[in-house]
Amino acid sequence: MSDEAQPGHVRIRLDLSYDGAGFSGWAKQAGGRRTVQGEIEDALRTVTRSGGTTYELTVAGRTDAGVHARGQVAHVDLPAGLWEEHREKLLKRLAGRLARDVRIWSLTEAPPGFDARFSAIWRRYAYRVTDHPGGVDPLLRGHVLWHDWPLDVDAMNEAAGRLLGEHDFAAYCKRREGATTIRTLQELSLVRGADGVITATVRADAFCHNMVRSLIGALLFVGDGHRAPDWPGKVLAAGVRDSAVHVVRPHGLTLEEVGYPSDDLLAARSKEARNKRSLPAAPARCC
Missing domain, CATH: 3.30.70.580 (Pseudouridine synthase I, catalytic domain, N-terminal subdomain)
Structure with a gap:
């Protein structure tokens, strides 16, 4: 290529x-x-x-x-x-x-x-959800998920902060043969708008299959009180799929923007992105 x-x-x-x-x-x-x-x-x-x-x-x-x-x-x-x-x-x-x-x-x-x-250096997605007891505005129903439990946005943001950085996101990805699940999650934050709709902004250098929808599924479990804010981080550290992490429905998810470097760095970025990634080796433990 x-x-x-x-x-x-x-x-x-x-x-x-x-x-x-x-x-x-x-x-x-x-x-x-x-x-x-x-x-x-x-x-x-x-x-x-x-x-x-x-x-x-x-x-x-x-x-x-x-x-x-x-x-x-x-x-x-x-x-x-x-x-x-x-x-x-x-x-x-x-x-x-x-x-x-x-x-x-x-x-x-x-x-x-x-x-x-x-050549892309990041992709930014938005996931939109509402916990309004009456459901979703009919005019937004194709773009907003209804969650039928009240959501604590502060707790969700606390949990989200523990997931930032470069990690192996195997616990939040559907594995594909020969593909790495190491990604750098650059932003994961949630804001409730005046209309009550909660928008999660998710930005990373790249995403593996089902990663965004799985992350949102975990955060919703924190937001509605079913799990503590440290739970998504523990799932990440375990490195295996957790049956409690639901892949939320796709209609709430929108690819908002793709970022690229300056023109003189495009080719170098493209070459770098084709290299299979690995995490730094953990330091050896002494006796």
Whole structure:
């Protein structure tokens, strides 16, 4: 995999958003399921009149089924001639071809070394939940989880603070063969808004499968008094999945933003991100 487009091609950055309710996640799947990647690639093939040629997208964060995105980033490598022919009208043509639950906001030539996935230095998600006894505002029901126990936000923030930093998050991830579960959790904080909706901000260099929804599930158990604030940290330290940690429903989760370094550091970041991570070895114990 190259950090640069092949000769004769141009790497294009896409900034986009989507409502995940009608998608079986980002990534293309067998069986004809509707996915964000498949939808955009089909539209791109149609509006550029590319026949049987599909130009594959690389994405910053592969969201699961039902998860939304407001600030998703992807890239695609297009033949230079095709890009030159269509660049002025491509955005508007895609808007006319795509379904209304996915929008592309910009198409720009990426700087050298840019890779939507590997050049990213952080992804920021928001998870929204309400504990209002009456339930969720009907106009927000597709984006806010209802938790039917009162939640103590202070206790949840106390628990969240114990999870920050670089750790092996195996206890909060669905394992994938050959993939590391070591991540750096840069921010995990919760704020209750004037409307009563609690927004959890979760930012990390990267996330493993189900990590955000598992972390929120653990914090909800603290917030409603079923577990003490030190419990999520103990689960993390144990390093194994705990049956008490529930993976909360996907509709409350939105990918809000993806961060990248300055252009001169893109290639170096991409190379670093491809290296398999490990935690520093624990110091040897003396007699």
